[in-house]
Amino acid sequence: MSEMTYRDALNLAMKEEMRRDPSVVVWGEDVALYEGSFKVTRGLLAEFGEQRVLDTPISENTIVGVAVGAAMGGLRPVAELMTVNFALLAMDQIINHMAKIRFMFGGQTFLPMVVRMPGGGGSQLGAQHSQSLESYFMHCPGLRIAYPTTPADAKGLLKSAIRDNNPVIFLEHELLYNSKGEVPEDPEYLVPFGKASVMREGTDVTIVAYARMSLLALQAADVLEKEGVSCEVIDLRTLNPLDTETFLASARRTGRAVVVEECWRTAGLGGDIAHRIHEACFDTLLAPVGRVAGLDVPMPYSREIEKLCIPRVETITQAVKGVMQWQPT
């Protein structure tokens, strides 16, 4: 184990996988010489050379599409989109090609590729640079989606993503890049897809969250503990596959649940997860499942109003208190 940042953990994951497997190639805007706009690809060009680490034109749809073709041709491309916001320009290749090719061609090919992209809000970047689009990808079958929270998971999930034979959307939270944690040095350290992590055990209420929201949920749990409420915090780690088993079992045990998502509330992933809990745990639930989500507005620039739009520790504690008010009859 050694302590490192989320950024360095991701970087290490790519390096280890590139050392292990020569079919892993990396490309994206400014990933080579400039070493990535968030410096996640630092040192890759120096170690692996320009055959394997390539700067691309500003052509998002084609960045993904070329990865689709290269993956079909037997490589394992890891493409970086500068931020998730620009994935919208690549939505055709992501939704119509990356997600569909295996199925529509009757299983005769597969796409071992990863599209990495930073996402999330909170840096006063304005409406076009602060989006949380995870629900968009999650809505579409055919994609695997990872969104790590801790540096250890960042490493383990990215390594699993690169080894996975399915196309993977790999989200990284911009505000987590500098966060630190213990990361296993073992180059075989993998975090499997579809296995949520129980970050904190508790008995009164289950909080289901992912990425930065999980860290806020942990903080909220600390606050609530002082008020006598015991929260179980579940970090999803991957949004597809979704580890329903873990959160359903937890909700069944606690009888209460709150889902925290950074994306917009309307038609957001929290609605889906809450519904799954309602359906599976209806007989044991003590309260309707609570939801904490981003406000249904484009992200404002100004710091004071931007923070109102993204879930905070207080909004989570309030939501938990809300579901705690329901008393068993």
Next chain:
Amino acid sequence: METKLRAVLPDNELLRLHEQMLLSREFEESCAEQYTKGHITGFLHLYSGQEAVAVGATAGLHLDDYILSAYREHAQAIVRGAEPRRVMAELFGKATGVCKGKGGSMHLFDPSLNFMGGYAIVGGQFPVAVGLAFSAKYRGEDRIAACFFGDGAVNQGTFHESLNWARLWELPVLFICENNFYGIGTEVHRSSALSSIHRRTCGYDIPSEKVDGMDVIAVYKAVKYAAEKVRETGRPHFIEAVTYRFRGHSMADPAKYRSAAEHEMWKARDPIPAFAKRLLEEGIATQAQLDAILAKAQATVADAVRFAEESPWPDASAVWEDIYV
């Protein structure tokens, strides 16, 4: 003066070109009939009139080369070697189809032939072709990616992104534009500021040429030359084959936007009788031989239809299969 056919290819290969064009035509006309009967449903875009392009181009490529196309791709697949039976079954939506009935007319795929797909999103195949070419170059394989597309597709962003990219990274891609003058009902001069499509590539420093897409030998020679150039230089090349589709855009289109005179003019240039005439004139085939080739093509297509009719539907469980590995 026209070159003599024998100066280009041996007799058996010339006959094979004719056979493939005929098979494509018979296949497509049979599809139209099956569509009218309700056996083929959904969008059906037929290739009749453009056969010289698929046949000439495929003959100019190696078997190792990747081929990608759009949604008017039955001929590209069959000429490359896909079994007509399994292609027809795919169009019927049967489990025995090349994609188990999950692709349909617009999504034929056969990796054993390096036929890397028909794609229904106009312009969607450009980056995929570039990626396949990248993988070939990366692994030091001697193969190129040949990418077919229509005149309408050149106005997509992916066209420009991919041409730029292929030249920038020096990738072995052969772009083959089938200019049939129409994107659905919009004539090329109404959608392209520069309707002489091959001239567009100068912005990307990619050599290009225009070829008569109604002449199978002209297409063959141009593609063979271009493919060798691509192999030699590792750089992209571009061909505009000028052609015409005799039918509407799809079976749903009566093609009212073009004049009868225009249609007649192109009909008179039908690539199949034109090539047959040359084969006869140059003593490469007798009429009896040509009749036999036609009969064989018709029998193959009839057999394909029968196979498709008799094939089972996919099992309901198939919807859950082939999504994830």
